Amino acid sequence: xxxxxxxxxxxxxxxxxxxxxxxxxxxxxxxxxxxxxxxxxxxxxxxxxxxxxxxxxxxxxxxxxxxxxxxxxxxxxxxxxxxxxxxxxxxxxxxxxxxxxxxxxxxxxxxxxxxxxxxxxxxxxxxxxxxxxxxxxxxxxxxxxxxxxxxxxxxxxxxxxxxxxxxxxxxxxxxxxxxxxxxxxxxxxxxxxxxxxxxxxxxxxxxxxxxxxxxxxxxxxxxxxxxxxxxxxxxxxxxxxxxxxxxxxxxxxxxxxxxxxxxxxxxxxxxxxxxxxxxxxxxxxxxxxxxxxxxxxxxxxxxxxxxxxxxxxxxxxxxxxxxxxxxxxxxxxxxxxxxxxxxxxxxxxxxxxxxxxxxxxxxxxx
Amino acid sequence: xxxxxxxxxxxxxxxxxxxxxxxxxxxxxxxxxxxxxxxxxxxxxxxxxxxxxxxxxxxxxxxxxxxxxxxxxxxxxxxxxxxxxxxxxxxxxxxxxxxxxxxxxxxxxxxxxxxxxxxxxxxxxxxxxxxxxxxxxxxxxxxxxxxxxxxxxxxxxxxxxxxxxxxxxxxxxxxxxxxxxxxxxxxxxxxxxxxxxxxxxxxxxxxxxxxxxxxxxxxxxxxxxxxxxxxxxxxxxxxxxxxxxxxxxxx
Amino acid sequence: xxxxxxxxxxxxxxxxxxxxxxxxxxxxxxxxxxxxxxxxxxxxxxxxxxxxxxxxxxxxxxxxxxxxxxxxxxxxxxxxxxxxxxxxxxxxxxxxxxxxxxxxxxxxxxxxxxxxxxxxxxxxxxxxxxxxxxxxxxxxxxxxxxxxxxxxxxxxxxxxxxxxxxxxxxxxxxxxxxxxxxxxxxxxxxxxxxxxxxxxxxxxxxxxxxxxxxxxxxxxxxxxxxxxxxxxxxxxxxxxxxxxxxxxxxxxxxxxxxxxxxxxxxxxxxxxxxxxxxxxxxxxxxxxxxxxxxxxxxxxxxxxxx
Numbered sequence: 001x002x003x004x005x006x007x008x009x010x011x012x013x014x015x016x017x018x019x020x021x022x023x024x025x026x027x028x029x030x031x032x033x034x035x036x037x038x039x040x041x042x043x044x045x046x047x048x049x050x051x052x053x054x055x056x057x058x059x060x061x062x063x064x065x066x067x068x069x070x071x072x073x074x075x076x077x078x079x080x081x082x083x084x085x086x087x088x089x090x091x092x093x094x095x096x097x098x099x100x101x102x103x104x105x106x107x108x109x110x111x112x113x114x115x116x117x118x119x120x121x122x123x124x125x126x127x128x129x130x131x132x133x134x135x136x137x138x139x140x141x142x143x144x145x146x147x148x149x150x151x152x153x154x155x156x157x158x159x160x161x162x163x164x165x166x167x168x169x170x171x172x173x174x175x176x177x178x179x180x181x182x183x184x185x186x187x188x189x190x191x192x193x194x195x196x197x198x199x200x201x202x203x204x205x206x207x208x209x210x211x212x213x214x215x216x217x218x219x220x221x222x223x224x225x226x227x228x229x230x231x232x233x234x235x236x237x238x239x240x241x242x243x244x245x246x247x248x249x250x251x252x253x254x255x256x257x258x259x260x261x262x263x264x265x266x267x268x269x270x271x272x273x274x275x276x277x278x279x280x281x282x283x284x285x286x287x288x289x290x291x292x293x294x295x296x297x298x299x300x301x302x303x304x305x306x307x308x309x310x311x312x313x314x315x316x317x318x319x320x321x322x323x324x325x326x327x328x329x330x331x332x333x334x335x336x337x338x339x340x341x342x343x344x345x346x347x348x349x350x351x352x353x354x355x356x357x358x359x360x361x362x363x364x365x366x
Numbered sequence: 367x368x369x370x371x372x373x374x375x376x377x378x379x380x381x382x383x384x385x386x387x388x389x390x391x392x393x394x395x396x397x398x399x400x401x402x403x404x405x406x407x408x409x410x411x412x413x414x415x416x417x418x419x420x421x422x423x424x425x426x427x428x429x430x431x432x433x434x435x436x437x438x439x440x441x442x443x444x445x446x447x448x449x450x451x452x453x454x455x456x457x458x459x460x461x462x463x464x465x466x467x468x469x470x471x472x473x474x475x476x477x478x479x480x481x482x483x484x485x486x487x488x489x490x491x492x493x494x495x496x497x498x499x500x501x502x503x504x505x506x507x508x509x510x511x512x513x514x515x516x517x518x519x520x521x522x523x524x525x526x527x528x529x530x531x532x533x534x535x536x537x538x539x540x541x542x543x544x545x546x547x548x549x550x551x552x553x554x555x556x557x558x559x560x561x562x563x564x565x566x567x568x569x570x571x572x573x574x575x576x577x578x579x580x581x582x583x584x585x586x587x588x589x590x591x592x593x594x595x596x597x598x599x600x601x602x603x604x605x606x607x608x609x610x611x612x613x614x615x616x617x
Numbered sequence: 618x619x620x621x622x623x624x625x626x627x628x629x630x631x632x633x634x635x636x637x638x639x640x641x642x643x644x645x646x647x648x649x650x651x652x653x654x655x656x657x658x659x660x661x662x663x664x665x666x667x668x669x670x671x672x673x674x675x676x677x678x679x680x681x682x683x684x685x686x687x688x689x690x691x692x693x694x695x696x697x698x699x700x701x702x703x704x705x706x707x708x709x710x711x712x713x714x715x716x717x718x719x720x721x722x723x724x725x726x727x728x729x730x731x732x733x734x735x736x737x738x739x740x741x742x743x744x745x746x747x748x749x750x751x752x753x754x755x756x757x758x759x760x761x762x763x764x765x766x767x768x769x770x771x772x773x774x775x776x777x778x779x780x781x782x783x784x785x786x787x788x789x790x791x792x793x794x795x796x797x798x799x800x801x802x803x804x805x806x807x808x809x810x811x812x813x814x815x816x817x818x819x820x821x822x823x824x825x826x827x828x829x830x831x832x833x834x835x836x837x838x839x840x841x842x843x844x845x846x847x848x849x850x851x852x853x854x855x856x857x858x859x860x861x862x863x864x865x866x867x868x869x870x871x872x873x874x875x876x877x878x879x880x881x882x883x884x885x886x887x888x889x890x891x892x893x894x895x896x897x898x899x900x901x902x903x904x905x906x907x908x909x910x911x912x913x914x915x916x917x918x919x920x921x922x923x
Binding site: 464468551 | 642657
C-alpha cells in the first residue's frame, strides 16, 4: 500500500439486490473499496448508481446480499446499526422535531447511557464546534436549513464515531451556504481526524473537498483516485464524461512509438496521444481531450493540430467556451480564460488552428 | 345551493339551541333569555345517572380501543405484507356493517354466551366499533412520519424499544390523542347498538334522551340536546386540531 | 449470496410474527364480537322462534318464508302476503329517494367547495363535516322539533301567511325522507368533493372551446369523470338509509316502518328472533352486494386508466 495508514472501512465484493423473482434490482454489483483512516472519501455518481445504497450498507440500514464490510478490521455486516460505531448525517437531516437542539445532539449519548454531566459537557463542546451553541434550547423545527444541517452534524459527531457517513447533506442548501459548508466540513474533518465518507452527485463538491474520490455508476466503482487523478487521468469513458467536460474522438491506432501512439480519426486527421499499456496498431480506442487544454495557435507549436471554424461562443464569466466545427463535421469544445484575452480573440465564422499536446490526450480503452 | 345546504344542515340544531334558552315553554312567544331549562336538565336524576354511565363507558371503551388501534396501526405500517388487506378489512368492518345489524348480532351473541346485559355488555360492544374510529387518525399520523427518524435513532445507538419510546411514540402522540377523542365521542353518542345491549338498570345518555322524547318534546330536551351538541363539536374539533398539529417536517 | 438472502428471510419472518402479535388484540376482538356474532345471526335466521323470545334449535325456513307468505290460522296453508314486502319496498324507495335528494343538494355544494380558493377549502369541508359528528339522535330530534305541527317551521309559515293550518310533515313518509337526507348528506358531499377537487377543469374549457353548452358539459364531461365519487357517495347514503332506525322511528311515528324498525321490533315487542335475524341478513346481503359492485367498479376504472 502506498499509504501507511490503517484501513478504516474495507468493502469486499459487496453485492446488493432488491426485490425477488423477475423484478430484481441490482443496486450494487461487486463493489470493493478500501477507505483509509482520517480520510475525506467521497462516493460520486449520478442518481441510481448505488452510492447511497453502499452508504446505507456501511451504516447498517441495508444488509449486503453478498460480500463483507470491515470496520478497522472487524466484520460489521451482520451487526444492526445501533451496534456499529458509525454515525450518519441524513440527507433530510432527520432532526427529532419534538426535541430541542441540545436534546437532539445528546440523543446518542443518552442511548449509550452516559452520565448527565458527561452529556451536557460533550453537547456544549460539540455545539461550539459547529457554531451553534447559542441555539441549544431552540426547537429543531424552528431552525433554518443551514442551522439544521449543523445540528445534524453535531448530533452525529457527539458520540465520537469511528467513521462519519454523510448522505448528500448539502443538496438542500443554496449555493453560497453550500460553498461555506464545504469549507467547514473539510475543516471539521481535519480537526477531528474522523474518517468522513461523503456521498454526492455534485462533482464540484467531490473535487474540492475530498482526499480521494470513488466514481460510481450502475452499481460499480468506475475509478478510485485523488481529485487530480480522476480529472486528469480518467480510466474510462464514463469517468471522462461524467467529470467536467471533455471532447471524445473515436480513432484507430496507426502506430505506437516510444510511449506515444499515432491515431487516425475518421476524417483523416492524425492525433498523437499518450499510449496506454498494451495498445497496438489496429486497436479502436477513444481519445479524451479536455477543452481547456486546447489553444488557438497558428504556428510554431509542436504537437497536435486541427483546423476548424468557430461556431458558437458561450460566455461563462471566467472562461469563454467555443464550439468549433471540424471539416469532417464533428464539433470540438475549446475553453479559453477570459482574463487572458479569450473572449475577444476570435469571432463566429473565423477559421482557427487548434493545438494541443499529446500529453493532454488520454486514451481510453473501452 | 351551498348556502341552502348549510342552512339545512345547521338550521335545525341552531333553532333547537335558540329555543333552549326560551324562558317559557312556547314556540310562538319568546319569554326571555334563561338558563332555567339547563338547570332543570342538569338536576334531573335520570340524566345525571345516564351521563355518569355514558362517561364511564366512553372512557373505558375509547381507552381500550385506542390501545388496540395503536398496536394495529404499528403493525400495518411499512411495506405490504400478506394479509394486510384482509386485516384492514376486519378493522374497518364495524364501519361497514349497518348499525342495526351489529346491534342484533351483539345482542344474540351476548345472550347465547351468557354475558349479562348491563354496563359491561355495552362496554364490550362499544369497544368493537370504537377501534376503527381510533385507528384512522393514528394510522394517518403514522403514515406522515417519515422513516428516517427511526433510522436516525437506530444510527445513534437506540435499540428497538428505545427508538419506539423516545422517537416514534412522541411523534405519534397527537394521532393517538385524536383517535382517543374521536372514539370517546362516538361511544358517547351511540344509540342503536346501546339500545339493544343495555340491560334494564343501565341507561346511557342517548338512551335516556330517547326515552324522554318518546313522552313528548320539552324545552329540557332542547337544553340537553344543545349541551350534548356542544360537547360533540368540541371533541371532534379538538381531535381534528390535535391530529394536525406539528406534523414535524424538517424542510 | 446465500448468507445474505437467508438473513433477509429470517428477518422478515421475525417481522411478520411481530406484526401478527400487534394485530391480534384488534382482530380478535372484532372477530369474536362482530364476525362471530354475525355468523350466529345467520344461523339463527334458520331456527324456530321461542315462546318468550330466544330460539329453539330446530331448523326451518319459516323466518324467510314469513316475508312473502302468511300461515293461515285455520288450515296452515301459505297465503301470499304483502305486509312485509311493503316495508322492504318502502325502505328501498326511501333509500333511493334520499340518495337522489342528497345528490341534488350535494353535487352543487361539492362543486362550490371544490372551486373555492385553496385556503378556504378546508374550512368549508370542516363546516360540512361537523354536523355529522353531532349525535345522530340529537340531530333527528332537532329535525323533529323543527317540522312538527307545533314547530317553528309550521309556525313561521303560518305567520308569514303562506298556509292556514299546519302542514303535517312529521310522522309521514316525507318527514322520514327529510330525516334521512339530514342524517347522511355529508356522506354524499365529501366523496363528491374529493373527486371534483381532482377534476381537471381544463377539460371544461376544452369542451366549451368545442362548442358545448353548459348542460352538455355538466352531463357529458364532468359527471362521467366524477363517476367514482358519485358512486361512492351514493353508496354511503344508500346503505345506511336502508338500515336506518332513528329517522323512521322518531319521524315516522310508529307507522311508515322501515327495515330497521322491523328488525328492532322482533327483539322488543314481537319476540321473533329468527325473523329479525333473517331481516338483518337480508340487509347485510344488500350491503355486501353493493360493496362487491363498488370494488369491482373501482378495479375496472383503474384498469381503464391504464
